[in-house]
Amino acid sequence: MRHVLAAASALALMAGGAYAKELNIYNWGNYTNPKLIEKFEAETGIKVTITDYDSNDTALAKVKAGGHGFDVVVPTHTYVPIWISEGLLAETRPDQMENFKNMDAKWVDVDWDPGRHYTVPWQWGTTGVVVNTKYYSGDINTSAIFLDPPEELRGKINVVPEMGDVMVMAIMYAGGEPCTDDKEVLKKVHETLLNAKQHWLGMDYGNLEKFAKEDLWAGVNWNGSTFRMRLQNEAIAYGYPKEGYPLWMDSVAVLKDAKNMDEAKAFQNFVMAPENAALISEFARYANGIAGSEAFMPEDMKTAPEIVIPEELKSAGKFNGTCAPETQALYTRIWTDLQK
Amino acid sequence: MSEQATYRPGELEAEAQAADNRNRWILALPAVVIITLAAAGPLLVMVVYSFLTPGDYGNVVWKFSLEGWMNTLVQRDIFDDTLIWADAHLSIFWRSFSLSLITTVLTLIFGVPTAWFIATRPPGKREFWLFLITVPFWTNLLVRTIAIQELLRSEGVINLILLKLGIIDAPIQMMFTNFAIGFGMTYVYLPLMVLPVYAAVDKLDFRLVEAAHDLYAGRWTAFRRVILPLIKPGIIAGSILVFIPSLGAYVTPRVLGGGKNLMFGNLIELQFGQGRNWPLGAALSLMLMAAVMIALMWYVRVTSREQSDG
Numbered sequence: 001m002r003h004v005l006a007a008a009s010a011l012a013l014m015a016g017g018a019y020a021k022e023l024n025i026y027n028w029g030n031y032t033n034p035k036l037i038e039k040f041e042a043e044t045g046i047k048v049t050i051t052d053y054d055s056n057d058t059a060l061a062k063v064k065a066g067g068h069g070f071d072v073v074v075p076t077h078t079y080v081p082i083w084i085s086e087g088l089l090a091e092t093r094p095d096q097m098e099n100f101k102n103m104d105a106k107w108v109d110v111d112w113d114p115g116r117h118y119t120v121p122w123q124w125g126t127t128g129v130v131v132n133t134k135y136y137s138g139d140i141n142t143s144a145i146f147l148d149p150p151e152e153l154r155g156k157i158n159v160v161p162e163m164g165d166v167m168v169m170a171i172m173y174a175g176g177e178p179c180t181d182d183k184e185v186l187k188k189v190h191e192t193l194l195n196a197k198q199h200w201l202g203m204d205y206g207n208l209e210k211f212a213k214e215d216l217w218a219g220v221n222w223n224g225s226t227f228r229m230r231l232q233n234e235a236i237a238y239g240y241p242k243e244g245y246p247l248w249m250d251s252v253a254v255l256k257d258a259k260n261m262d263e264a265k266a267f268q269n270f271v272m273a274p275e276n277a278a279l280i281s282e283f284a285r286y287a288n289g290i291a292g293s294e295a296f297m298p299e300d301m302k303t304a305p306e307i308v309i310p311e312e313l314k315s316a317g318k319f320n321g322t323c324a325p326e327t328q329a330l331y332t333r334i335w336t337d338l339q340k
Numbered sequence: 341m342s343e344q345a346t347y348r349p350g351e352l353e354a355e356a357q358a359a360d361n362r363n364r365w366i367l368a369l370p371a372v373v374i375i376t377l378a379a380a381g382p383l384l385v386m387v388v389y390s391f392l393t394p395g396d397y398g399n400v401v402w403k404f405s406l407e408g409w410m411n412t413l414v415q416r417d418i419f420d421d422t423l424i425w426a427d428a429h430l431s432i433f434w435r436s437f438s439l440s441l442i443t444t445v446l447t448l449i450f451g452v453p454t455a456w457f458i459a460t461r462p463p464g465k466r467e468f469w470l471f472l473i474t475v476p477f478w479t480n481l482l483v484r485t486i487a488i489q490e491l492l493r494s495e496g497v498i499n500l501i502l503l504k505l506g507i508i509d510a511p512i513q514m515m516f517t518n519f520a521i522g523f524g525m526t527y528v529y530l531p532l533m534v535l536p537v538y539a540a541v542d543k544l545d546f547r548l549v550e551a552a553h554d555l556y557a558g559r560w561t562a563f564r565r566v567i568l569p570l571i572k573p574g575i576i577a578g579s580i581l582v583f584i585p586s587l588g589a590y591v592t593p594r595v596l597g598g599g600k601n602l603m604f605g606n607l608i609e610l611q612f613g614q615g616r617n618w619p620l621g622a623a624l625s626l627m628l629m630a631a632v633m634i635a636l637m638w639y640v641r642v643t644s645r646e647q648s649d650g
Binding site: 055057058060061064082086155158161163164183186187190197200201202203204210213214215325328329330332333334335336337339340 | 396397398399415418419427428429431432493494495513515516594595597598599600601602606607610611612613614615616617
């Protein structure tokens with residue numbers, strides 16, 4: 001009898017679960033504020049499940065393969081046109097949603113999604129250089145920090161193995177434009193990278209604590225991650241290379257085959273509310289694209305040198321487009337050659 | 341004459357044997373099906389993919405091409421389009437291959453005495469030592485690798501102790517060196533060597549060693565002519581168990597070596613990820629498999645020949 005009861009109640013629970021509203025989010029690891037999700041669940045009664053990925057390509061390959069069960073994905077701007085042209089995203093028209101009025105005007109007509117018919121800003125940031133100022137006191141607003149390293153920093157440099165960002169920085173250092181296929185420029189890039197590599201110690205992700213504990217003194221890194229490093233070690237500073245540095249934005253998109261379409265749209269609308277966008281930034285320490293969210297952010301975000309780009313270096317930051325497949329193949333060859 | 345007399349001797353046994361065989365096949369069927377689906381299926385997909393054209397944003401286009409296979413060995417020069425050896429692929433392959441060899445040798449050097457030590461303890465104590473050997477398996481590989489970092493880093497345990505004792509005046513750079521990779525790989529794969537060698541030593545009949553000594557064999561001769569041939573199956577099994585996974589290892593080399601130089605596993609991953617060249621990735625992984633098979637066949641042949649010669 002007891003077994004029957006147990007089975008019956010289990011069935012009832014499962015049935016209940018199936019009727020409750022759900023949302024499956026596929027996002028970068030260590031990127032979603034648990035408080036944001038709690039707030040969304042409390043306000044809407046939708047149960048949220050988050051699954052992590054570690055690269056744009058992983059996410060793209062998995063969703064393309066089908067049978068993933070996700071509703072929402074957060075690709076980087078260079079990948080958004082790919083997701084759209086591959087027919088993977090639903091045209092949810094965020095521009096007609098209630099909270100759209102909060103989106104900062106400069107993020108509305110973006111190259112990767114003009115007029116915002118598919119995506120909503122999650123966070124945006126820069127890729128620059130990190131330097132421990134205890135060991136080097138010269139100018140840090142230059143890619144020479146890792147491409148022609150000063151004597152003091154040699155052998156203590158880490159470059160994140162993010163091909164897109166590193167290639168763009170090296171190309172701009174050599175005087176070219178992002179996504180160039182100019183062989184002269186690329187030859188210079190190839191040479192510069194190969195020469196610089198002998199002074200690098202590593203090429204790895206997740207170095208927060210190695211920088212904090214001073215195993216590493218300089219390198220290529222993202223602004224929000226450097227912010228988190230500085231909170232653990234005051235000598236760490238972030239530089240915006242004057243030769244040029246990449247800007248990027250990750251955006252919330254809804255998949256065409258989402259099972260929970262209404263819930264996914266509700267989430268897009270939800271993250272456009274200033275108090276919610278502020279929660280996103282408070283956790284990962286990057287800026288978001290929602291006007292008025294500053295008012296809800298922790299005090300140290302408002303003046304952080306990693307978030308506020310110095311006026312004279314603003315123009316050096318560039319959003320790189322989606323490179324042509326043949327150009328991408330050339331970059332992969334240079335990248336492989338660099339690590340052989 | 342009765343009916344039974346028409347049976348020829350042995351016929352009943354043969355029938356029973358056949359039924360037994362049939363039963364065994366039926367019992368083994370689920371395993372065979374799973375192995376076929378899970379191992380042969382993906383392998384077949386890889387073979388097919390390696391002969392296709394890469395899609396613009398990953399995946400493949402259904403157009404036959406030999407480019408993937410060709411590019412494993414020769415490539416167009418990035419700058420002047422001449423055909424050159426794909427030296428990047430070859431040197432990365434060599435890096436992985438030599439690292440696996442070194443790891444195998446190091447685990448042999450450290451593993452055989454350990455296995456010998458355990459096998460010669462009193463029977464009741466052996467479980468305890470074996471238990472200790474398996475403890476590291478309880479934790480995730482990445483966690484253990486990161487724990488090794490704590491030992492090796494500039495302000496890590498080893499450097500701090502050496503500094504305190506006044507043996508060195510400045511921290512030694514151990515993290516992100518080949519030493520760190522070798523250290524980590526040996527530690528990670530050591531149990532895979534110890535366990536099969538232990539099983540072989542455990543079965544060793546020590547009276548044979550005594551007999552060797554009675555026949556005036558010295559310690560070294562007894563080891564080389566008697567013990568080594570008897571525990572050789574364990575050593576072969578251990579070497580294979582260590583060599584194959586080290587060839588594809590990339591977590592340990594990346595975390596401890598700093599990831600500045602690619603391992604073959606990373607190279608394959610690159611093609612399926614940022615490189616968006618799945619056919620090349622498929623061809624490279626099949627090439628790796630072929631290399632493993634050739635190396636193993638050679639190894640087994642050489643070692644078994646020695647055994648029959650000895």
